[in-house]
Amino acid sequence: MRLEKNQLIAGIPATDVRRFMRRAAGFIIRPRTITHLLGWDREDARGLLRKFEAEGLVTTTEDHWEATAKGHALAMATAAPPLKRQTAERLLDEVINRSDQSVR
Numbered sequence: 001m002r003l004e005k006n007q008l009i010a011g012i013p014a015t016d017v018r019r020f021m022r023r024a025a026g027f028i029i030r031p032r033t034i035t036h037l038l039g040w041d042r043e044d045a046r047g048l049l050r051k052f053e054a055e056g057l058v059t060t061t062e063d064h065w066e067a068t069a070k071g072h073a074l075a076m077a078t079a080a081p082p083l084k085r086q087t088a089e090r091l092l093d094e095v096i097n098r099s100d101q102s103v104r
Contacts, residue, residue: 001073001074001076001077001078002078003018003077003078003079005079009055009057009074010048010052010054010055011051012048014074014077016038017057017074018075018077020034020037020038021057021067021071021072021074023037024037025067025071025072025075026067026072028065029049029058029064029065029066030063030065031043031046031049032045034049052065052071053065056068057070057071057074058071
């Protein structure tokens, strides 16, 4: 998954949502998790979790939320621009040359 520079998720910058998911995915998520990690107040945090649920990033259980596969994918997403073909070819050539030198 790749994030675009000005992309929004649930109305907030995708990089902020990614930062949250990186820290919260794999744990029990409650409104206080958002309060602690993003600095939102408790009621706004509950609303944000509902928006994350609508986006498919979290799923609700009896008393908390958990990250979905999509939420975990977002946690691992990159915001870096894709490599240009010329750069990728140069880097690959460098790896091959180093490999050839180490075999000798």
